[in-house]
Amino acid sequence: MEQIIIVFTLAYVLVALCFIAPPREFVSAGLTVQNILSSYLGSEDMDFVGYHLRRTTSTLLLHSFLPLGYYIGLGLVSPELRLFNPARGGGVANVLLLVCLGIALGGVICARYWSWNKWSNHPFVKLLLKHGTPWRAVASSVNIEFCRITKFSSIIGGTSLYITDSWIVKCSAYKVNIAHQPDVHLSIIHAEDHDISHESNVAVQFLNIRVSSITPGVKPFVIRLNSTDYGDLREKLQAPIRNARNVVIHQSLSDKFLEAFKEQVSQNEVYQLQEGEEEPEPCIGCMQHPANIKLQKMCALSGEGECVPCYCRPMWCIDCMGKWFASRQNQQEPERWLASTSPCPTCRAKFCMLDVCFITR
Numbered sequence: 001m002e003q004i005i006i007v008f009t010l011a012y013v014l015v016a017l018c019f020i021a022p023p024r025e026f027v028s029a030g031l032t033v034q035n036i037l038s039s040y041l042g043s044e045d046m047d048f049v050g051y052h053l054r055r056t057t058s059t060l061l062l063h064s065f066l067p068l069g070y071y072i073g074l075g076l077v078s079p080e081l082r083l084f085n086p087a088r089g090g091g092v093a094n095v096l097l098l099v100c101l102g103i104a105l106g107g108v109i110c111a112r113y114w115s116w117n118k119w120s121n122h123p124f125v126k127l128l129l130k131h132g133t134p135w136r137a138v139a140s141s142v143n144i145e146f147c148r149i150t151k152f153s154s155i156i157g158g159t160s161l162y163i164t165d166s167w168i169v170k171c172s173a174y175k176v177n178i179a180h181q182p183d184v185h186l187s188i189i190h191a192e193d194h195d196i197s198h199e200s201n202v203a204v205q206f207l208n209i210r211v212s213s214i215t216p217g218v219k220p221f222v223i224r225l226n227s228t229d230y231g232d233l234r235e236k237l238q239a240p241i242r243n244a245r246n247v248v249i250h251q252s253l254s255d256k257f258l259e260a261f262k263e264q265v266s267q268n269e270v271y272q273l274q275e276g277e278e279e280p281e282p283c284i285g286c287m288q289h290p291a292n293i294k295l296q297k298m299c300a301l302s303g304e305g306e307c308v309p310c311y312c313r314p315m316w317c318i319d320c321m322g323k324w325f326a327s328r329q330n331q332q333e334p335e336r337w338l339a340s341t342s343p344c345p346t347c348r349a350k351f352c353m354l355d356v357c358f359i360t361r
């Protein structure tokens with residue numbers, strides 16, 4: 001009989017843990033709160049704030065019933081404990097029942113309190129109110145930006161991080177943190193190096209970054225992301241990320257190259273826009289930054305070396321040109337990229353890094 005209790009307890013704890021912090025197998029099998037309740041939760045893309053109000057509340061409610069589920073399951077697998085007959089169950093069983101009922105009741109009360117009066121007591125709504133009133137106006141600004149495909153997103157375990165044009169949002173099981181981008185300072189506080197990630201079988205580094213907001217009442221929170229996403233994160237943020245502790249960041253190969261590429265180009269000759277040459281247009285690669293690069297053969301005299309003059313007008317920004325250059329290299333020999341050449345994306349004239357010139361007027 002004791003064996004049954006132990007086996008049941010272990011199995012229940014295992015399933016409950018998988019439910020609370022789902023491993024990848026559970027997520028791909030759809031066994032998450034989000035999936036089970038998808039019709040009630042609605043679409044995250046259509047109504048981001050409403051979705052997370054419902055998600056955090058129902059997650060809390062479901063999890064609070066797990067201990068009671070254990071009590072009922074235990075009563076079914078070992079009837080001799082008489083768990084369904086509290087008068088004969090004994091002291092330990094009664095205490096267990098009270099604790100399980102208490103946790104479930106606590107969950108119900110909390111969920112009811114949060115959803116009461118059209119969610120006005122939910123901590124997420126209270127946080128939105130710190131950014132403006134009414135909270136629904138702030139919520140609709142968040143919702144609109146969340147729909148844009150340009151947002152940054154990173155999901156690690158049960159926590160997701162989104163960075164839109166003006167918001168930083170971290171969603172965990174019962175809680176949502178949000179901060180307004182122009183009001184935050186970000187600083188790297190810690191890096192965790194893992195030799196092997198069970199998700200991808202390669203060495204990974206996670207960065208913990210503290211987000212502190214100057215908005216009154218918005219508490220600082222820590223976001224966590226894979227260091228290979230660091231370049232994308234920085235691109236999406238308006239403010240620099242402080243690295244006061246000089247944490248060594250294992251950036252992806254392309255991020256590292258891009259940094260070296262920009263460093264070199266900033267030391268190169270600049271290209272003076274001539275009288276009558278039109279204003280730079282948006283970069284045709286990203287459509288976001290102005291085209292600020294002109295290819296000019298500077299590495300050798302004309303007719304010498306492998307590079308060929310390019311007569312294209314400025315069409316690319318430094319980031320896109322760097323990414324293009326990297327994409328034309330032998331991916332197996334990154335140590336040779338800096339000394340290598342690439343064809344111009346438009347006319348195919350060969351150029352090297354010394355021929356990439358910033359435009360000035």
Ligand SMILES: [Zn+2]
Nearest residue numbers: 283286317320
């Ligand atoms: Zn660009």
Ligand SMILES: [Zn+2]
Nearest residue numbers: 310312344347
């Ligand atoms: Zn060209």
Ligand SMILES: [Zn+2]
Nearest residue numbers: 299307352355
């Ligand atoms: Zn050259």
